[in-house]
Amino acid sequence: MNIVVLVKQVPDSGAERSLSASDNTVERGSASNVINEMDEYAIEEALKIKEAHGGEVTILTMGPERATESIRKALSMGPDAAVHVTDEALHGSCAVATSKVLAAALGTLNADLVLCGAESTDGRVQVMPHMLAERLGVAALTGARKLTVDGATLTAERQTDEGYEVVTASTPAVVSVWDTINEPRYPSFKGIMAAKKKPVRTLSLADLGIAADEVGTAGATSAVLESAKRPPRSAGTKTVDEGAGGTQLVEFLATEKFV
Numbered sequence: 001m002n003i004v005v006l007v008k009q010v011p012d013s014g015a016e017r018s019l020s021a022s023d024n025t026v027e028r029g030s031a032s033n034v035i036n037e038m039d040e041y042a043i044e045e046a047l048k049i050k051e052a053h054g055g056e057v058t059i060l061t062m063g064p065e066r067a068t069e070s071i072r073k074a075l076s077m078g079p080d081a082a083v084h085v086t087d088e089a090l091h092g093s094c095a096v097a098t099s100k101v102l103a104a105a106l107g108t109l110n111a112d113l114v115l116c117g118a119e120s121t122d123g124r125v126q127v128m129p130h131m132l133a134e135r136l137g138v139a140a141l142t143g144a145r146k147l148t149v150d151g152a153t154l155t156a157e158r159q160t161d162e163g164y165e166v167v168t169a170s171t172p173a174v175v176s177v178w179d180t181i182n183e184p185r186y187p188s189f190k191g192i193m194a195a196k197k198k199p200v201r202t203l204s205l206a207d208l209g210i211a212a213d214e215v216g217t218a219g220a221t222s223a224v225l226e227s228a229k230r231p232p233r234s235a236g237t238k239t240v241d242e243g244a245g246g247t248q249l250v251e252f253l254a255t256e257k258f259v
Helices: 037-053 065-076 095-106 128-136 189-195 245-255
Strands: 002-006 009-011 033-035 056-062 081-085 113-117 139-150 153-159 164-170 173-177 200-203
Touching: 002 037, 009 065, 033 037, 033 065, 037 056, 037 113, 037 139, 037 173, 056 065, 056 095, 065 081, 065 189, 065 200, 081 095, 095 128, 113 128, 128 139, 128 173, 139 164, 153 173
Parallel strands: 002 056, 002 113, 056 081, 081 200, 113 173, 139 173
Antiparallel strands: 009 033, 139 153, 153 164
């Protein structure tokens, strides 16, 4: 089975994140960038499928040159090769433009299965799997907490707030996963060294037949017009109970419209 895993480099969610003052896009140049956490679960699921059924796993990333760091980290987990779509004109691309570029890149890879995280920590819009499935004309099994492969048939347990739904589809298909699906492996020293020699193919917009004005800030369907940092927390109201504490508490809750 030919499996492609979408991997995105994002600012570390454990560190302070900000928007660029020049265009209100996510500041990535000075950030501590890592693999999107949910994508690591997609990589692990792809490797498990490969181990059980054979085939090849390819990493696909769209991002600046610096995203090579995350590509090599992903390859150290075990995938066979990677494709890096990079072009200066991609900066500021919205989800619609990003899906167009990724779909074009996927069109060169003949994937039986496309795996990705259910969301990215820098956007959290959860639309990319659906957009890609629509552009590619294939099924979308989204939010999987379990995935079973039986020949060309895929069965997923789609995680919901109430439990899960069982959905099936035939390959080719796009499957997004949550962090409940598995436990990603840690790269071994051997895997880290091997990743340095694995092939990474670079594609530009010209290679994909996409014009620069269709992507980036020029082709974005949405934009952040204004932003401000969250104000610091102010000191709370302190009440000393000198016999009327209960009354004061109720009065405070009333002013806040809790009672």
